[in-house]
């Protein structure tokens with residue numbers, strides 16, 4: 001059943017950034033080809049802010065911003081891993097890196113997003 005939800009745990013390599021979130025057990029992911037996502041092989045799982053809970057100290061997180069500064073790229077201050085961030089496209093949600101989730105939900109679909117032409121494709125990504 002598509003409406004079944006479960007709690008998941010995710011975080012960085014050294015576990016100084018840890019969070020829980022609630023999600024359906026089958027999820028759609030977004031694969032982006034921009035100059036931040038591509039080198040990291042980041043797989044986006046969009047989770048509304050209200051379904052997300054940081055359980056580690058927020059002082060362990062550093063952020064990086066550029067351009068319009070509507071996105072906040074979060075990194076663990078200690079190990080450098082980006083396990084989630086605030087995307088520009090979904091201001092009411094976080095994007096979680098699917099690859100940092102323990103016992104992750106099943107994947108129903110991977111949607112390719114041409115983030116290297118972000119401005120042109122912003123409406124498309126907002127609709128996902």
Ligand SMILES: [Zn+2]
Nearest residue numbers: 012014076079
């Ligand atoms: Zn870390």
